[in-house]
Amino acid sequence: MDGFRIPLGEWAETVIDFLGDAPGGLFDAIATILAAVYEGLDSVLSTPPFWVIVLVFAALRGGEPGLRPVSPPLRDKVGGMSEQPDPSATLVRLRGSIDNIDAALIHMLAERFKATQQVGVLKAEHGMPPSDPAREEQQIARLRRLAAEADLDPEFAEKWFNFVVAEVIRHHTAAAEGA
Numbered sequence: 571m572d573g574f575r576i577p578l579g580e581w582a583e584t585v586i587d588f589l590g591d592a593p594g595g596l597f598d599a600i601a602t603i604l605a606a607v608y609e610g611l612d613s614v615l616s617t618p619p620f621w622v623i624v625l626v627f628a629a630l631r632g633g634e635p636g637l638r639p640v641s642p643p644l645r646d647k648v649g650g651m652s653e654q655p656d657p658s659a660t661l662v663r664l665r666g667s668i669d670n671i672d673a674a675l676i677h678m679l680a681e682r683f684k685a686t687q688q689v690g691v692l693k694a695e696h697g698m699p700p701s702d703p704a705r706e707e708q709q710i711a712r713l714r715r716l717a718a719e720a721d722l723d724p725e726f727a728e729k730w731f732n733f734v735v736a737e738v739i740r741h742h743t744a745a746a747e748g749a
C-alpha cells in the first residue's frame with residue numbers, strides 16, 4: 571500500500587495549468603453548459619409530466635377500491651341485476667374514482683396555468699398580442715380529434731378548451747397592462 575499514492579495534487583495542477591492556458595471563451599462555454607444542464611433539471615423537476623401526476627395519485631390510493639377500473643362492474647349489468655354487487659358499495663367505489671380524477675384534473679390545470687402564466691409574461695415583455703386565434707384553431711382541431719378517439723363528446727372538449735383559454739387570455743391581458 572505504501573508504494574501506491576493517488577497523485578491528486580498533480581492531477582489538480584494539470585487541470586489548473588490547462589485552464590490557465592485556455593482561451594477566455596472556455597469559461598463562458600463551461601458556464602453556459604452548466605446553466606443549460608441546471609435549467610433542464612430544474613424544469614424537469616418542477617414540471618412533472620402527465621404520467622408522473624397519474625402515478626402519484628395511483629401510489630397515494632394504493633390498492634384501494636377507488637382505483638379499480640370503472641368499466642367491468644358496468645359490463646356486469648348485462649348479466650342481470652342479481653350479479654350486481656351492493657349498490658351503495660358500488661357508489662362509494664365509483665365516487666372514489668371520481669375524487670381521484672377530479673384531484674388529478676386540478677393538478678393538471680394548475681400545471682397548465684403555471685405554463686401559460688410564463689407565456690403571458692413573455693408576450694407582455696415582447697409586445698405580443700394576448701390571443702393567437704390561429705394557434706387556438708390548431709389546438710381545437712387536435713383536441714376534437716383526441717376527444718373523438720377517447721369517446722368524449724368533441725363539442726364538450728371544445729367548450730372546455732374555450733372556457734380555459736378565455737381565462738388564460740384574461741390573465742395575459744392583465745399581465746400586458748401591468749408590464
Ligand SMILES: O=C(O)C(=O)C[C@]1(C(=O)O)C=C[C@@H](O)C=C1
Pocket residue numbers: 686689690700701702703705706709734735738739742
Ligand atoms: O400559446 C399561446 O400563445 C398562449 O397564449 C396559450 C393559449 C393556451 O392557453 O393554450 C392561450 C391563448 C392563445 O390564444 C393561444 C393559446
